[in-house]
Amino acid sequence: MDAPVRVALVGYGLAGRVFHAPLLTAEPGLHLAAVVTSDRARAGQARADLPDIEVVADLDALWRDAEAYDLVVVAVANVAHEAVVAAALGHGLHVVVDKPMARDATSAEALATLARRQQRQLHVFQNRRWDSDFRTLCALVEEGRLGSVHRLESRFERWRPEPTGAWRESPDPAQMGGLLYDLGAHLVDQALALLGPAERVYAETASLRAAEAADDDVFVALRHRSGAISHLWASAVAAHPGPRFRALGSAGAYVIDGLDSQEERLQAGERPGPTWGEEPSDRWGRLLPSGDTVRTLPGAWPEYYRRVVASLRGDGPPPVDLDGVIQALRVLDAARESARLGAVVPLATHAT
Numbered sequence: 001m002d003a004p005v006r007v008a009l010v011g012y013g014l015a016g017r018v019f020h021a022p023l024l025t026a027e028p029g030l031h032l033a034a035v036v037t038s039d040r041a042r043a044g045q046a047r048a049d050l051p052d053i054e055v056v057a058d059l060d061a062l063w064r065d066a067e068a069y070d071l072v073v074v075a076v077a078n079v080a081h082e083a084v085v086a087a088a089l090g091h092g093l094h095v096v097v098d099k100p101m102a103r104d105a106t107s108a109e110a111l112a113t114l115a116r117r118q119q120r121q122l123h124v125f126q127n128r129r130w131d132s133d134f135r136t137l138c139a140l141v142e143e144g145r146l147g148s149v150h151r152l153e154s155r156f157e158r159w160r161p162e163p164t165g166a167w168r169e170s171p172d173p174a175q176m177g178g179l180l181y182d183l184g185a186h187l188v189d190q191a192l193a194l195l196g197p198a199e200r201v202y203a204e205t206a207s208l209r210a211a212e213a214a215d216d217d218v219f220v221a222l223r224h225r226s227g228a229i230s231h232l233w234a235s236a237v238a239a240h241p242g243p244r245f246r247a248l249g250s251a252g253a254y255v256i257d258g259l260d261s262q263e264e265r266l267q268a269g270e271r272p273g274p275t276w277g278e279e280p281s282d283r284w285g286r287l288l289p290s291g292d293t294v295r296t297l298p299g300a301w302p303e304y305y306r307r308v309v310a311s312l313r314g315d316g317p318p319p320v321d322l323d324g325v326i327q328a329l330r331v332l333d334a335a336r337e338s339a340r341l342g343a344v345v346p347l348a349t350h351a352t
Contacts, residue, residue: 004028006031006033007033007069008035008036008069009021010037010072012039013042015075015076015098017045017046019098019125021050025271030071030309032053034053037055043057063087071312074097078098078181081098089115089122094122095115096125100329105326105329112322123308126320128260130300130301132279132299133256133260134194136285136296137247140287141247145287149248151230153230154230154245155242155244156233156244157235157241158241159238177214179217179234180205180215180335180339184220187233188220188332188335191232192327192331193324195228197224197347198224198331199346200222200344201220201221201222201331201335201338202220202335202344203219203220217234217238220233220335222331244257252288253288257285260299261283262299279299303319307319
């Protein structure tokens with residue numbers, strides 16, 4: 001039996017504590033050996049949550065003991081992603097990094113080049129490819145039950161009218177806050193995975209909770225090479241959210257409301273088990289025009305790290321293709337430019 005992959009988790013804020021640590025500890029092919037945080041409160045929380053792991057005070061200490069690990073999971077603020085990823089690769093370690101992996105596509109390409117040069121694997125945590133609703137939509141499309149999809153509407157809309165003061169809301173571009181590169185990264189990734197490369201981008205962004213703040217209301221329209229159109233929304237100020245997905249095809253439509261429950265369950269302290277990711281019937285979607293209810297496939301975020309392990313062992317492809325991640329960043333870069341100009345931005349043929 002192969003020895004477990006030894007993991008150091010860098011960061012123990014929301015991403016590290018809620019999204020990564022529970023999935024890392026649930027995967028038998030991984031051994032979470034250390035958490036890196038300089039924050040005393042978070043260090044105490046890590047020790048309480050994970051009494052068998054070592055808490056490392058800073059990155060310098062981690063790099064001094066780099067040979068004790070195989071994989072570094074980067075779950076720090078967006079602005080630090082590039083530096084931590086580059087340092088981990090430079091110390092000969094494989095990496096998983098939260099999205100967005102870098103501030104733009106050009107920077108992401110540089111990290112991909114470094115990973116190839118170091119002969120290390122670089123993975124991006126696009127966990128929402130394993131959302132229950134997106135898995136169900138993909139299955140319906142693959143089975144031909146919608147026919148040819150010509151329009152996708154996809155939303156991450158929430159009602160959070162009061163700013164929290166978190167770095168994600170900072171108006172400073174250097175902080176890489178705002179919804180476009182946060183939830184927008186998931187929306188674009190899913191749209192490209194389902195409908196293929198985009199050729200044109202139009203976007204609108206706004207800061208509605210405070211004039212001098214990061215974008216909190218975003219709309220992105222993509223024209224895919226296939227001719228399909230995606231309309232994507234991310235908002236923190238939607239008192240009445242629209243459908244999570246509305247996919248229109250030549251043979252019918254699929255509509256589902258609400259959000260996948262895996263984040264909610266992890267926040268509540270639930271951990272992956274035999275019934276993980278199952279959704280109650282009152283949260284299932286519908287096929288139209290028949291109105292028939294469609295059983296939602298279980299959400300499967302743990303599958304991401306299972307595939308990381310398989311890839312590291314040479315037993316399968318990476319869970320998320322790095323070129324696809326860079327393509328999505330090119331779309332986000334074009335969306336940022338479109339919102340600035342108020343115009344449609346074409347994507348170069350070679351870029352997608």
